[in-house]
Amino acid sequence: MYSNHSHKFQLNNNSLFKKSSLIKGSLFLALSILLTGCNDNDPEVIVPVDPVVSTLDADIRAIIITQNLTGDPSTGRALPDIEEPKAQLGMKLFFTKSLGGDLDSACVTCHHPMLGGGDDLVLPIGVDAEVVDLLGPGRIHSVNGEHFDGGPTVPRNSPTTFNIALWDNFLFHDGRVESLGKTPKMGGNDGLGIRTPDVPFGERDSDAGVNLVVSQARFPVTSKEEMKNFSTFDGTNNAEVRQNLEQRLGDYGNPLGEMLIVNYWLAEFKEAFSDPDGTAEELITFDNITTAIGEYESSQVFVETPWKEYVQGDDSAISDVAKRGAKLFFNSRQDGGANCSSCHSGDFFTDENFHVIGMAQIGRGKGDGDYGTEDFGRFRETRDEKDKYAFRTPSLLNVTATGPWGHAGGSTTLQQAIRTHLNPQEELNNYDFSQLDPNIQAVDMVINTQRVIDKLVANRADGLTSIEDISLTDTQVEELLAFLEVLTDPCVEDRECLSKWIPDASDTNPDTLRINAIDGDGNYL
Ligand code: HEC
Ligand code: HEC
Structure with missing residues (x-):
């Protein structure tokens, strides 16, 4: 597939990178394209570097060009910063049990930043946990809970919320939240509408909200096993659940169940939506609740991987084992890869x-x-x-x-x-x-x-x-694994780095119902 010629240009390329570590990103791509035009008499071509390694790099850099990789899927998108007021409000909403029908489950129950944006469980346990604030391994369903049979009640694994705003077509394992336009880089916000489970397949949900992430956030509260539970909101439909929740948080109307004992949400919504005179009825709507949650989730962009550094020009960013894994990963079977x-x-x-x-x-x-x-x-x-x-x-x-x-x-x-x-x-x-x-x-x-x-x-x-x-050797599987390992942003394994996405004592706790997550050993997450 690769001619001698392109092979040489890659060697040439390497030599350039060894000399100048400043050359990065798009400049690198531009250079690579320019260099394809070099002829074989180019005096720079002969470089005394380890031939095996440079072949590996050359091969991968050719793949990077063929597959149009930039290393960064987040560019060209409008993404919020976690420090923005709406994202801050969204974080508090994401962590509060007041969005759970019976006040015992929050979004974070199954999507904690310290648990990879998921819950570290094979299958999740939402409502009726034995210890409500215990997340991850050790979380079990209470024997007194509805439909108790010993096991988890939720049928699918919790996906990560990390990089959730980078999806353009579908959310959920089965894509039941779907962008009808599927415009690249738009996250469903292309004006062509979003289908959700509230409407038939293929149709547009006029209440879906601005993007896929916001649309998705309308649904966990309606799932009995995840958040709604089986008592307070029993017999209500999706629209009624949402209305009860906005009234509960807004402290207005006549929602099912008790009003919150402590409730400072209005001040939070006024600040986040820059509307100091807004009333609870105006500001604490389910649309605003999901807008804020969506902003928080969309700020969870974790793409600073060793692979990105490699793609953007740093040959030393990943190991040779990972490089061999990359070749297996990207190459077709005809080219000896795993496709x-x-x-x-x-x-x-x-x-x-x-x-x-x-x-x-x-x-x-x-x-x-x-x-x-x-x-x-x-x-x-x-x-x-x-x-x-x-x-x-x-x-x-x-x-x-x-x-x-x-x-x-x-x-x-x-x-x-x-x-x-x-x-x-x-x-x-x-x-x-x-x-x-x-x-x-x-x-x-x-x-x-x-x-x-x-x-x-x-x-x-x-x-x-x-x-x-495909039949691969154990070594090849290890190589693939080593490649997958360089796809992780070190921030997601670092409590300090993640702390911006986890409320602490300096953040208000508007209803005192925040999940203070602990692990199975009783340590704070
Ligand atoms: C009991 C655990 C649980 C709770 C609580 C929960 N989720 Fe989830 N979440 C899941 C599971 C399981 C799925 C996958 C469901 C499916 O695909 O059918 C999911 C899917 C998602 C997705 C789509 C991910 C993707 O890659 O497509 C997002 C986003 C999300 N949840 C956000 C939230 C938000 C926001 C809340 C609170 C309003 C919440 N979740 C509450 C378990 C939970
Ligand atoms: C035909 C399409 C296809 C090919 C080819 C493919 N995958 Fe997948 N991969 C999927 C799908 C679909 C899933 C999710 C399946 C499910 O959840 O039941 C998945 C899941 C995964 C997961 C689990 C991710 C998670 O978050 O749960 C890993 C890891 C993975 N693939 C790696 C690989 C590697 C490595 C290769 C090459 C050897 C590969 N895949 C080839 C479609 C593919």
Whole structure:
């Protein structure tokens, strides 16, 4: 695929970078393009550097150009800063249990920055936890809770909220919040409308809000298992839940349940929406609540990865093992690669589309199929047979921090998540159930996952999928893993760096109902 000529220009390129570490980013791309024009008599070409290593760099830099990578998926977007007033209000709303029907669950329950923007659990526990503020491993469902059967009540793994504003097409594993226009870099805010589960598939929800993130925030409060619970708001529809919540926070009207005992939300909304004379009815609306939450979430941009530094010109930003992993990741099978970027494509490492790949189906499921423990994935929305068991391709930025992996959290190591792609049948046959807490309902796992794999095999026969079984050596899997590791922004592993997104004693606590998250050992997160 690469001619001798392009090979030389890459060597040449390297020599330039060794001399000047200042050359970065787009300048680098511009240079690379210019240099393709160099002829073979160029006196600069012969450079005494380790030939093996520079071939590796040359190969990857060629891939970077072919796949149009810049290293940074956040450019060209209007993204808020966490210090902005609306994002600050959104943070407080994200952390308060007052948005939970029975005051026992908040957004942060399943999306804590210290837990990779998720909850570190295979499957989440929202309402009725034994210890409400205990997040992550050790969080269990109370024996007195509704529908108690020992296990988690939520059927899918909590995705990360990190980089959530970088999605342009869909949110949720099955894409049930969907931009109808799918304009790149617009996050659904392209004027063409957003479909949500409140309206039929394909239609525009006129109440959806400005972008995908805001639209999504309308829904967790309506889920009994996540936030609504089974008592105070019992029997209410989605619109009624939202109305009850705005009235509860706004201290007006006649919402179900008690009014908040402590309530200083109005002052917070006046400040965030720069409206000192606004009334609670005007300011504390569900639209403003989700707007603020959306701003907070959208400020969680974590893209400063070693990979970005590498793409933007620093050859020493990642190890040789990671570089070999990169080649496997990006190259097609004909070129000796594992073809990962056919789906995990671009700077955000996702094609924002749906595929059947054969990840384990565990837990209660979404009520599909013979046992009700299946999850038909995208098919639930489109009713198109080819979408049965298809899930959205996740981004792989910060993937080391966002486990367990897969839509049902069935892979508790990254290695396993990778291997499942390589040969799902073998992974299923050898699935190690001891990786799951005994309380995870896995009774139908083998039968349900087998159906997914059978569908994958059928899709292949019908030419509907790009994923084939691949045999890789253990070393190659380690290389892929090393590559995935350089896709993590060090900030997400650093409490100090994340502290801007976690309220502390200096932040007001308008209803005293903030989650003060602790881990299973009782330490503050
Ligand atoms: C009990 C756990 C739980 C709570 C509480 C919760 N979520 Fe989630 N969240 C999930 C799960 C599980 C999903 C995936 C659901 C699906 O795809 O069907 C999800 C999906 C999301 C997504 C989409 C992520 C993506 O990659 O598409 C966002 C954004 C999000 N939640 C934000 C919020 C906000 C905002 C709140 C509070 C209003 C909240 N969540 C409350 C568990 C929770
Ligand atoms: C055919 C498209 C496709 C290809 C090719 C592909 N993936 Fe995936 N990948 C997906 C989808 C879809 C999921 C989510 C599946 C689910 O949740 O059930 C996923 C999930 C993952 C996850 C788990 C992420 C998370 O947040 O849960 C990792 C890690 C991953 N892929 C890495 C890879 C690697 C490495 C390769 C190459 C060996 C690869 N993928 C090839 C589509 C693909």
